[in-house]
Amino acid sequence: xxxxxxxxxxxxxxxxxxxxxxxxxxxxxxxxxxxxxxxxxxxxxxxxxxxxxxxxxxxxxxxxxxxxxxxxxxxxxxxxxxxxxxxxxxxxxxxxxxxxxxxxxxxxxxxxxxxxxxxxxxxxxxxxxxxxxxxxxxxxxxxxxxxxxxxxxxxxxxxxxxxxxxxxxxxxxxxxxxxxxxxxxxxxxxxxxxxxxxxxxxxxxxxxxxxxxxxxxxxxxxxxxxxxxxxxxxxxxxxxxxxxxxxxxxxxxxxxxxxxxxxxxxxxxxxxxxxxxxxxxxxxxxxxxxxxxxxxxxxxxxxxxxxxxxxxxxxxxxxxxxxxxxxxxxxxxxxxxxxxxxxxxxxxxxxxxxxxxxxxxxxxxxxxxxxxxxxx
Amino acid sequence: xxxxxxxxxxxxxxxxxxxxxxxxxxxxxxxxxxxxxxxxxxxxxxxxxxxxxxxxxxxxxxxxxxxxxxxxxxxxxxxxxxxxxxxxxxxxxxxxxxxxxxxxxxxxxxxxxxxxxxxxxxxxxxxxxxxxxxxxxxxxxxxxxxxxxxxxxxxxxxxxxxxxxxxxxxxxxxxxxxxxxxxxxxxxxxxxxxxxxxxxxxxxxxxxxxxxxxxxxxxxxxxxxxxxxxxxxxxxxxxxxxxxxxxxxxxxxxxxxxxxxxxxxxxxxxxxxxxxxxxxxxxxxxxxxxxxxxxxxxxxxxxxxxxxxxxxxxxxxxxxxxxxxxxxxxxxxxxxxxxxxxxxxxxxxxxxxxxxxxxxxxxxxxxxxxxxxxxx
Numbered sequence: 001x002x003x004x005x006x007x008x009x010x011x012x013x014x015x016x017x018x019x020x021x022x023x024x025x026x027x028x029x030x031x032x033x034x035x036x037x038x039x040x041x042x043x044x045x046x047x048x049x050x051x052x053x054x055x056x057x058x059x060x061x062x063x064x065x066x067x068x069x070x071x072x073x074x075x076x077x078x079x080x081x082x083x084x085x086x087x088x089x090x091x092x093x094x095x096x097x098x099x100x101x102x103x104x105x106x107x108x109x110x111x112x113x114x115x116x117x118x119x120x121x122x123x124x125x126x127x128x129x130x131x132x133x134x135x136x137x138x139x140x141x142x143x144x145x146x147x148x149x150x151x152x153x154x155x156x157x158x159x160x161x162x163x164x165x166x167x168x169x170x171x172x173x174x175x176x177x178x179x180x181x182x183x184x185x186x187x188x189x190x191x192x193x194x195x196x197x198x199x200x201x202x203x204x205x206x207x208x209x210x211x212x213x214x215x216x217x218x219x220x221x222x223x224x225x226x227x228x229x230x231x232x233x234x235x236x237x238x239x240x241x242x243x244x245x246x247x248x249x250x251x252x253x254x255x256x257x258x259x260x261x262x263x264x265x266x267x268x269x270x271x272x273x274x275x276x277x278x279x280x281x282x283x284x285x286x287x288x289x290x291x292x293x294x295x296x297x298x299x300x301x302x303x304x305x306x307x308x309x310x311x312x313x314x315x316x317x318x319x320x321x322x323x324x325x326x327x328x329x330x331x332x333x334x335x336x337x338x339x340x341x342x343x344x345x346x347x348x349x350x351x352x353x354x355x356x357x358x359x360x361x362x363x364x365x366x367x368x369x370x371x372x373x374x375x376x
Numbered sequence: 377x378x379x380x381x382x383x384x385x386x387x388x389x390x391x392x393x394x395x396x397x398x399x400x401x402x403x404x405x406x407x408x409x410x411x412x413x414x415x416x417x418x419x420x421x422x423x424x425x426x427x428x429x430x431x432x433x434x435x436x437x438x439x440x441x442x443x444x445x446x447x448x449x450x451x452x453x454x455x456x457x458x459x460x461x462x463x464x465x466x467x468x469x470x471x472x473x474x475x476x477x478x479x480x481x482x483x484x485x486x487x488x489x490x491x492x493x494x495x496x497x498x499x500x501x502x503x504x505x506x507x508x509x510x511x512x513x514x515x516x517x518x519x520x521x522x523x524x525x526x527x528x529x530x531x532x533x534x535x536x537x538x539x540x541x542x543x544x545x546x547x548x549x550x551x552x553x554x555x556x557x558x559x560x561x562x563x564x565x566x567x568x569x570x571x572x573x574x575x576x577x578x579x580x581x582x583x584x585x586x587x588x589x590x591x592x593x594x595x596x597x598x599x600x601x602x603x604x605x606x607x608x609x610x611x612x613x614x615x616x617x618x619x620x621x622x623x624x625x626x627x628x629x630x631x632x633x634x635x636x637x638x639x640x641x642x643x644x645x646x647x648x649x650x651x652x653x654x655x656x657x658x659x660x661x662x663x664x665x666x667x668x669x670x671x672x673x674x675x676x677x678x679x680x681x682x683x684x685x686x687x688x689x690x691x692x693x694x695x696x697x698x699x700x701x702x703x704x705x706x707x708x709x710x711x712x713x714x715x716x717x718x719x720x721x722x723x724x725x726x727x728x729x730x731x732x733x734x735x736x737x738x739x740x741x742x743x744x745x746x747x748x749x750x751x752x
Contacts (some may be wrong), residue, residue: 038699042706045691067674067699074675075695083691298443299450315421315459319451323414323443330418330709 001140001187001214003246009360013238013265016355019246021139022184023079023087026054028246028267029351031258031344032089034275037062038072038082041275042334043341045083050311051342052349055139056084057270060132061093061100065115065122069135077137077182089270090138092129094191095219095251098147106146108163126167127174130188137182142217143171145191150224157195161204164193168208189215189248196229198236205240216241217248218266222257231260238265255284255347256371259364262351274344278336281325284343288371292336297322310342311335377515377563377590379622385736389614389641392731395622397515398560399455399463402430404622404643405727407634407720408465410651413438414448414458417651418709419717421459426687427718428725431515432460433646436508437469437476441491441498445511453513453558465646466514468505470567471595471627474523482522484539502543503550506564513558518593519547521567526600533571537580540569544584565591565624572605574612581616592617593624594642598633607636614641631660631723632747635740638727650720654712657701660719664747668712673698686718687711 002020009015019026033040033048036059040048048056058078063069075081078088097104097113104113110125126144133141144167146160168190175188190213194200208216218237221230234249241247248268249261258269274284281292285305292304300318308314312321312335324332347367354363368374378396385391395402409416409424412435416424424432434454439445451457454464473480473489480489486501502520509517520543522536544566551564566589570576584592594613597606610625617623624644625637634645650660657668661681668680676694688697688711700708723743730739744750 037703037705038696039705039707042710044687044707044710046687062703066703067695071675071695071699075677075693081693081696081699083696299447301451311420311422317451317457319443319447320414320457320459323447323457327413327438327442329413329415330706331415331420333706334418334420334710 001185003215003244005244007356007358008243009355010358011361012263013235014262014351014355014360015265015267016352017246017267019267021087021187023085023139024054026087027352029258029262029348029355030054030268031348032057032268032270033341034270034272035082035084037066038078040337040341041279042337043275045085047334047338048084051338051345053086053341053345055087055089058088058090058136058138059093059096060090060129060136060142061096061124063090063136064093064132065117069132073135073137073181079137087139089140090133090136090142091250091270092133092142092144092191093124094145095147097124098149106163108166110144110167126170130171130174131178134178134181134186137184137186139184139186140215141175141186141188143168143188143190145193145219147193147220147223148195150195152195154197154200157193157197157200161194161200164191165204165207168213169211172211172213187214189213189217189246191217191219191250192237193220194233195220196225196233198233201233201237202240205237209240209242213245215246215248217250219250221249222251222253227257230257231264234261234266235264241265255344256368258344258347259351259367262355263360263364269348274340275337278340279333281332281336282340283336284340286367286370288373292318292321292325292332294322304339305343308339308342308346310339312339312342377561379591379620381620383732383734384619385731386734387737388639389611390638390727390731390736391641391643392728393622393643395643397463397563399461399515400430402463403728405634405638405724405731406430406644407724408433408644408646409717410646410648411458411460413442414454416713416717417655418713421461423710423714424460427714428721429462429717431463431465434464434466434512434514435469435472436466436505436512436518437472437500439466439512440469440508441493445508449511449513449557455513463515465516466509466512466518467626467646468509468518468520468567469500470521471523473500474525482539484542486520486543502546506547506550507554510554510557510562513560513562515560515562516591517551517562517564519544519564519566521569521595523569523596523599524571526571528571530573530576533569533573533576537570537576540567541580541583544589545587548587548589563590565589565593565622567593567595567626568613569596570609571596572601572609574609577609577612578616581613585616585618589621591622591624593626595626597625598627598629603633606633607640610637610642611640617641631720632744634720634723635727635743638731639736639740650716651713654716655709657708657712658716659712660716662743662746664749668694668697668701668708670698680715681719684715684718684722686715688715688718
């Protein structure tokens, strides 16, 4: 993997870069649609190409449980399996074990957990999670980390940071010892933990940076902490991360959150909000989010967003989309997911362009004013 | 509407024709995907074009209840509303009132029924159903008819035939009095009822033929009667229908049923089987139906159907489709619906070609032998 910084904004920490993988180059800042079980919900690879997605996510925890890493490996890796031949990043499963399982036990060795599907018992060590991702064949693999819930005591968070650092070292070692199982190269990113404690975040970031990973993620945010804390931590961490490596803020967020994080030096994002909220009838527009179910849309001949040129906005009225939603027609799940993801894609493209033209701060201000409905 | 008979098969009653509407020409025999609420489940108009659908169905009963005929009329008609700019046929709702409602009462005037959505009370007369379809703006409208369940006594069926004939006359009169509400022309088809009683079918068909409708449907079949009875009735009716008008067998059926009915002179079909069975994991193939969930598909690198060139078959393996189905991923609903409908479209295209080449009987024999797994 290669990472080229193309431009740093003069007024802020925002940056535009290119991340090269064997499955193609990714222009950053980038938003990565989430395909937990190998598919982005309700969308086909063709839909994803139409909205100019550059890279999608898969999840190690889910794919390990179903269909199993061996099925994916035998198919030639996740991209051969699911028909998405561009880059793929797999999350390690640490967050999923933390959020989907009551019955997990964490030891120095790893996680003991029960499947959320059938209650069967499993064990994830940092090494095993690297091995699974070698089999899945994602372009970017993530180390196993330990999330803590919010709020959490300093000492508890400190313990999880020590474990996360130790596991990152073991993951790196396994990564170098375990050869690739597919005919393209993979890379491994570390994950900075530390809750809302800046000192712990700094400690975690510094130690991981010393291990010289090819990329760094910030994990354990957007789990209930105040937004201010989230952005403070983001800034604290990006200040310590090397400028020549990609930075990924995991699980964030809403359109305005993305701009705040880009301003603080983040390059990569993933979040289920555009697809999940879409399935619940919420559409993102330049004028803020709107609920398609609203009765004022009943006879509206307008598209969701007048400035959007996605398939949904160029082919369907709000009246029809509202009908599909109220009538529980399956097609609405695709049409709103597609539009929302396109809104995110387009937002990141315009953000990149603004950075390249040294006008990010202005772009952000204008976008947010309109998005939040402020009088300018 | 114009109907041109292009070729009649020499050995059978099978025929190839062209049906011209203001929204385009339809080559028959044709299968019409069902879009009850205005959308074919899980498919977009673009998907429908990809599978070469020529005409889709909508349902008067459903669209009247939701979003309401006025909403559709104000949008410019159903095709403007749902983004499908090719021909549309709307069923009258007679069958839906019969099948979805316990609390209906039928009088000489029409149906009193309760909405299956909220229990509210409504009344459909033959005239009202024409008016609603004028507002919906379908290219082909269907008269209100009365279905009876199977089995039913001769006298009960006779009564429903008398009512259906009377209602057809009233529908025709309303059709000529009520002007079109959109800037294209619409046509009205009659529906032949009569259960499995050939005499009643003959009586119904003769009287409707005397009224000179532009097309004739056969209704009230595939409701539990033996297949033999279904094909006997089909043959009995098509013998009486004029050769220069299209014939539509409503709600039928499986791939083999379509070929049997084409042999008996049917031009048009609709059925929910390809989409509903697709959503339940069943895929139609040249070698017969198969269940994608079958464990033998777990690692299969084969497409659903080796000879199929639909999007699903050219992009995904059985292993991946099985995974999507088992993991309850929304995308599978689209991928199997798309493939199954394409299988039906392609079957009708090949059937037409065989008729044009005077080899329909041979084509049917070969298709069925392979489809049913017979040793030839």
